[in-house]
Amino acid sequence: MQLAARRPVRILTIAAACAALAAPAIDARAQDNPASSPTPNAVGTAAVADVTAHIVKIDADNNEVTIRGPRGETTIVDVDPDVGDVKKLKVGDEVHISYKGALLLMADKVDAKGVRSRVESQTTTPVQGGASTQTRHVEVVATVQKIDRKKREVTLRGPQHTVVLQVSQDMPLTKIKVGDSIRATYVSATAVQITRNGTPIK
Numbered sequence: 001m002q003l004a005a006r007r008p009v010r011i012l013t014i015a016a017a018c019a020a021l022a023a024p025a026i027d028a029r030a031q032d033n034p035a036s037s038p039t040p041n042a043v044g045t046a047a048v049a050d051v052t053a054h055i056v057k058i059d060a061d062n063n064e065v066t067i068r069g070p071r072g073e074t075t076i077v078d079v080d081p082d083v084g085d086v087k088k089l090k091v092g093d094e095v096h097i098s099y100k101g102a103l104l105l106m107a108d109k110v111d112a113k114g115v116r117s118r119v120e121s122q123t124t125t126p127v128q129g130g131a132s133t134q135t136r137h138v139e140v141v142a143t144v145q146k147i148d149r150k151k152r153e154v155t156l157r158g159p160q161h162t163v164v165l166q167v168s169q170d171m172p173l174t175k176i177k178v179g180d181s182i183r184a185t186y187v188s189a190t191a192v193q194i195t196r197n198g199t200p201i202k
Contacts (some may be wrong), residue, residue, distance in 0.1 A: 046099075047101060049191060051069055053067035053075075053097060054067065054068045054093065054094050055093045057076075058086050062078070065089065084128055088201050088202070089201060096195045098193045099192055100192060101165075102163065104168060104184055108183050109181070109182055119138070137185060137186070142157055142184055144178050144182060145178065154173075
């Protein structure tokens with residue numbers, strides 16, 4: 001039920017990625033809620049979650065971690081190698097992490113007939129100083145499980161997991177309703193800072 005997926009791409013410059021997309025993202029592969037409600041600490045239009053959490057899984061190949069938040073929910077967060085080296089972490093570690101939640105960029109209704117799919121791709125954007133930034137986009141056919149219009153959050157059930165996404169200001173929430181099958185494009189969650197015992201994981 002999964003389309004051919006490319007290897008997840010590391011974020012090389014978190015701040016630049018946010019500026020280029022003007023929004024954030026959560027890729028929560030086994031969650032019903034984000035690890036924390038986004039705080040007003042925003043970058044552009046993107047809120048940043050700032051939580052103390054425990055490491056429950058480490059994917060060193062893709063430089064990402066699964067964290068368990070204070071309410072017991074789990075969230076997968078991409079970690080820029082310049083922000084932290086996940087190989088220095090171990091399962092059970094308590095970390096303080098700030099990360100940009102996942103942002104829903106586009107959503108269109110489809111007649112999925114219960115079939116879901118997922119494709120990942122990368123976008124490269126030039127930034128100042130001659131560098132470039134790469135961000136991970138996910139396109140998924142999923143079912144809308146919940147809509148929080150006040151917080152502008154949607155919960156989608158896809159082929160692999162449930163994901164909670166913030167909704168881009170450019171996308172009207174009137175386009176979708178609970179129970180709809182949609183083709184959604186979003187940007188995955190990315191860490192801005194991660195520390196253990198007050199020390200950056202470098």
